[in-house]
Amino acid sequence: MKLYVNPMSPNCRRVAAVVYHTNAKVEFQTIDFGGKFDWDAFKKVNPTGLIPALEDGDFKLGESNAIMQYLADQTKSDLLGTDARSRADVTRWQCWQLAHFGPASDTLLWENMLKGMFGEGEANLDEVKQGLEEFRQHAAVLDKHLSSNKFIGGTHVTLADYSIAANLMYAEPAKLPLLEFPHIKKWYANIETLDAWKKSTPPRA
Ligand SMILES: N[C@@H](CCC(=O)N[C@@H](CS)C(=O)NCC(=O)O)C(=O)O
Numbered sequence: 001m002k003l004y005v006n007p008m009s010p011n012c013r014r015v016a017a018v019v020y021h022t023n024a025k026v027e028f029q030t031i032d033f034g035g036k037f038d039w040d041a042f043k044k045v046n047p048t049g050l051i052p053a054l055e056d057g058d059f060k061l062g063e064s065n066a067i068m069q070y071l072a073d074q075t076k077s078d079l080l081g082t083d084a085r086s087r088a089d090v091t092r093w094q095c096w097q098l099a100h101f102g103p104a105s106d107t108l109l110w111e112n113m114l115k116g117m118f119g120e121g122e123a124n125l126d127e128v129k130q131g132l133e134e135f136r137q138h139a140a141v142l143d144k145h146l147s148s149n150k151f152i153g154g155t156h157v158t159l160a161d162y163s164i165a166a167n168l169m170y171a172e173p174a175k176l177p178l179l180e181f182p183h184i185k186k187w188y189a190n191i192e193t194l195d196a197w198k199k200s201t202p203p204r205a
Pocket of ligand 1: 010011012049051065
């Protein structure tokens with residue numbers, strides 16, 4: 001299998017962590033955003049033109065959360081859950097990440113970190129205010145859940161943990177107000193001790 005990634009990208013990191021966790025036989029192809037890469041040709045792999053994307057023979061798959069599920073299934077890992085209810089619960093949190101937590105985190109990541117890095121000017125304070133409101137709203141849900149659960153899926157690490165943790169990898173420069181959410185902070189510190197998470201750390205993070 002070939003996986004198109006850039007290690008700096010949170011969307012790619014959640015998949016890379018699963019590759020390391022499962023020892024999936026994957027060859028990483030690193031895409032340099034600033035370099036020469038034929039994005040038009042790449043649309044044959046992922047029509048959205050976004051990474052991560054996976055090629056497994058003639059099967060091509062985009063969307064980080066879907067790729068994670070495919071890798072967990074291919075490696076017969078318990079990361080997706082072992083029965084219908086645990087699988088649905090993991091999927092529920094991955095959907096929540098994509099619909100709610102990810103977009104709120106991404107607003108702050110863009111305004112407080114990436115915009116400056118890409119020379120796109122100062123943070124827009126209205127956007128930051130909106131991003132903070134949304135982040136606090138969604139983080140409160142996760143924090144309450146983690147007050148009585150070691151991992152998001154309960155007692156052991158699942159895809160849900162890697163999906164959501166990826167949005168916190170730039171918590172400091174993105175100015176995510178994590179101090180207000182002690183259970184998330186504690187859980188994330190625990191994720192940072194996992195080998196697969198450590199191995200997926202980008203070179204300059
Ligand atoms: N929902 C997608 C988002 C993927 C995404 O936004 N990828 C970014 C990197 S973080 C990308 O490929 N950007 C390249 C571009 O916008 O041209 C996923 O979870 O895989």
